[in-house]
Amino acid sequence: MSIFLGIALLMILGAALHRWTDPSARGHGGDSLAARDAQMARLREEMDALQSEVRRLGEEQSFMVRLLSEGQKPRAALPDESGPDLPNPETS
Helix, strand or coil: CHHHHHHHHHHHHHHHHHHHHCHHHCCCCCCCHHHHHHHHHHHHHHHHHHHHHHHHHHHHHHHHHHHHHCCCCHHHHCCCCCCCCCCCCCCC
16 A cells, blocks of 8 residues: 555645746735635545545556465466367468
8 A cells, every 4th residue: 555655645746846946836825715726626526536536556566466475366267278269260
Protein backbone atom coordinates (compact mmCIF):
# COMPACT_ATOMS: atom_id res chain seq x y z
CA MET A 1 0.00 0.00 0.00
CA SER A 2 3.01 2.29 0.42
CA ILE A 3 3.33 2.46 -3.37
CA PHE A 4 -0.15 3.90 -3.62
CA LEU A 5 0.52 6.37 -0.82
CA GLY A 6 3.61 7.49 -2.71
CA ILE A 7 1.62 7.91 -5.92
CA ALA A 8 -1.05 9.92 -4.10
CA LEU A 9 1.58 12.16 -2.50
CA LEU A 10 3.25 12.74 -5.86
CA MET A 11 -0.08 13.71 -7.41
CA ILE A 12 -0.81 16.15 -4.59
CA LEU A 13 2.68 17.60 -4.86
CA GLY A 14 2.26 17.98 -8.63
CA ALA A 15 -1.05 19.80 -8.19
CA ALA A 16 0.49 22.10 -5.60
CA LEU A 17 3.48 22.80 -7.86
CA HIS A 18 1.16 23.54 -10.77
CA ARG A 19 -0.84 25.93 -8.63
CA TRP A 20 2.32 27.63 -7.40
CA THR A 21 3.90 28.06 -10.85
CA ASP A 22 0.79 28.83 -12.95
CA PRO A 23 -0.24 32.46 -12.49
CA SER A 24 -3.77 31.80 -13.75
CA ALA A 25 -4.26 29.11 -11.07
CA ARG A 26 -3.25 31.38 -8.20
CA GLY A 27 -5.91 32.91 -6.06
CA HIS A 28 -6.18 36.68 -5.99
CA GLY A 29 -7.07 38.77 -2.97
CA GLY A 30 -10.22 40.05 -4.71
CA ASP A 31 -11.71 36.62 -5.49
CA SER A 32 -15.37 36.41 -4.69
CA LEU A 33 -16.78 33.91 -2.25
CA ALA A 34 -18.71 32.19 -5.06
CA ALA A 35 -15.53 31.66 -7.07
CA ARG A 36 -13.79 30.13 -4.06
CA ASP A 37 -16.81 27.90 -3.41
CA ALA A 38 -16.72 26.69 -7.02
CA GLN A 39 -13.00 26.07 -6.70
CA MET A 40 -13.53 24.08 -3.50
CA ALA A 41 -16.26 22.03 -5.19
CA ARG A 42 -13.90 21.16 -8.07
CA LEU A 43 -11.20 20.24 -5.57
CA ARG A 44 -13.62 17.94 -3.71
CA GLU A 45 -14.61 16.26 -6.99
CA GLU A 46 -10.97 15.73 -7.92
CA MET A 47 -10.17 14.32 -4.48
CA ASP A 48 -13.17 11.95 -4.70
CA ALA A 49 -11.94 10.75 -8.10
CA LEU A 50 -8.43 10.27 -6.72
CA GLN A 51 -9.79 8.41 -3.71
CA SER A 52 -11.79 6.01 -5.86
CA GLU A 53 -8.78 5.38 -8.10
CA VAL A 54 -6.54 4.62 -5.12
CA ARG A 55 -9.24 2.32 -3.72
CA ARG A 56 -9.45 0.49 -7.08
CA LEU A 57 -5.67 0.08 -7.21
CA GLY A 58 -5.69 -1.25 -3.65
CA GLU A 59 -8.32 -3.82 -4.56
CA GLU A 60 -6.27 -4.92 -7.57
CA GLN A 61 -3.19 -5.25 -5.40
CA SER A 62 -5.11 -7.28 -2.80
CA PHE A 63 -6.38 -9.58 -5.55
CA MET A 64 -2.89 -10.17 -6.92
CA VAL A 65 -1.46 -10.77 -3.44
CA ARG A 66 -4.23 -13.29 -2.72
CA LEU A 67 -3.54 -15.11 -6.00
CA LEU A 68 0.17 -15.27 -5.33
CA SER A 69 -0.27 -16.33 -1.71
CA GLU A 70 -2.47 -19.22 -2.80
CA GLY A 71 0.37 -20.45 -4.99
CA GLN A 72 -1.40 -19.56 -8.20
CA LYS A 73 0.10 -17.46 -10.90
CA PRO A 74 -1.93 -14.86 -12.80
CA ARG A 75 -1.56 -16.99 -15.94
CA ALA A 76 -3.20 -20.01 -14.23
CA ALA A 77 -6.54 -19.04 -15.78
CA LEU A 78 -5.16 -19.77 -19.27
CA PRO A 79 -5.63 -23.27 -20.73
CA ASP A 80 -2.80 -25.71 -20.37
CA GLU A 81 -0.47 -25.93 -23.39
CA SER A 82 -0.65 -29.73 -23.36
CA GLY A 83 -4.31 -29.64 -24.42
CA PRO A 84 -5.75 -31.51 -27.41
CA ASP A 85 -4.03 -31.08 -30.74
CA LEU A 86 -6.17 -29.07 -33.12
CA PRO A 87 -5.62 -29.03 -36.88
CA ASN A 88 -3.66 -26.05 -38.12
CA PRO A 89 -5.64 -24.34 -40.91
CA GLU A 90 -2.47 -22.81 -42.35
CA THR A 91 -0.88 -26.19 -43.05
CA SER A 92 -3.99 -27.92 -44.38
